[in-house]
Amino acid sequence: MLGKLIKYEWKACYKVLAALNLTLVLITVIGCLILQAIPSTEENIFFLAVLFIMLSALSISAFNLTTQIYIYFRFYKNLFTAEGYLMHTLPVTPLQLFHSKLIVGYFWFIVNTLLSFFCLAVLGWASRIFRLENTRTELQFLFQYTIGGSPGKFILLLLAATLASGFSSILMGYLSILLGQLVEKYKLGAAIGFYIALYLVSQVLSSLLMIIPTTFMAVADDMGFYGEFASCFYGNLLLWLIAAWVLFGCAYYAACFFLARRRVNLD
Numbered sequence: 001m002l003g004k005l006i007k008y009e010w011k012a013c014y015k016v017l018a019a020l021n022l023t024l025v026l027i028t029v030i031g032c033l034i035l036q037a038i039p040s041t042e043e044n045i046f047f048l049a050v051l052f053i054m055l056s057a058l059s060i061s062a063f064n065l066t067t068q069i070y071i072y073f074r075f076y077k078n079l080f081t082a083e084g085y086l087m088h089t090l091p092v093t094p095l096q097l098f099h100s101k102l103i104v105g106y107f108w109f110i111v112n113t114l115l116s117f118f119c120l121a122v123l124g125w126a127s128r129i130f131r132l133e134n135t136r137t138e139l140q141f142l143f144q145y146t147i148g149g150s151p152g153k154f155i156l157l158l159l160a161a162t163l164a165s166g167f168s169s170i171l172m173g174y175l176s177i178l179l180g181q182l183v184e185k186y187k188l189g190a191a192i193g194f195y196i197a198l199y200l201v202s203q204v205l206s207s208l209l210m211i212i213p214t215t216f217m218a219v220a221d222d223m224g225f226y227g228e229f230a231s232c233f234y235g236n237l238l239l240w241l242i243a244a245w246v247l248f249g250c251a252y253y254a255a256c257f258f259l260a261r262r263r264v265n266l267d
Contacts, residue, residue: 028123114162172252
């Protein structure tokens with residue numbers, strides 16, 4: 001039955017989310033055409049192209065936020081509004097309803113995030129910044145000095161971070177909505193309040209986790225081993241963040257698993 005629910009959820013939301021992602025691709029194509037039209041001088045490349053990429057990055061971020069909000073809205077509207085009366089009369093368990101939303105929402109969140117990274121990389125290539133010899137040399141030095149490895153290692157870490165952060169972000173939104181249902185009135189407002197609270201707590205805890213490797217870095221600097229330690233500092237820091245997102249995601253999932261089984265009051 002879970003498979004049928006996933007199929008239904010997919011049909012219900014793929015048009016909106018696919019349209020958002022196709023719009024993202026269209027913006028990237030238009031951006032590439034504009035960047036290719038910029039005269040190929042080093043001054044133009046470094047000023048006009050970088051400015052355009054920054055504006056495009058803001059647009060892409062807006063699409064990411066829109067996708068995330070739509071996934072949350074779909075979860076809330078389908079299960080906790082008038083539609084919920086129909087959904088909760090189906091011969092399925094509340095956990096099956098929850099997992100169908102989670103699987104489809106997480107898939108689209110990851111697709112949108114990876115597509116955004118790809119679009120930014122394409123815009124960077126179209127701007128011809130990466131084709132300059134000094135830029136390539138600086139990037140190789142940057143990867144080696146910050147993560148202690150090649151661009152391939154950075155891409156793997158970025159992929160792992162995307163999967164972990166997406167898992168945590170989706171569940172944090174779902175948990176906020178489920179917590180909001182515990183309030184007698186103003187359930188949607190309560191859900192937004194819970195989301196803000198969970199976001200702030202997660203940011204504080206993530207910052208505390210980053211203090212540990214930062215402290216080690218300061219000690220290494222005093223002992224004269226800064227260069228050796230710094231060569232992998234940011235790579236290790238990213239690993240700490242990935243671990244934190246996984247822990248947050250597991251905690252959010254456990255809370256959602258418990259709350260999703262409760263009887264829903266839709267009045």
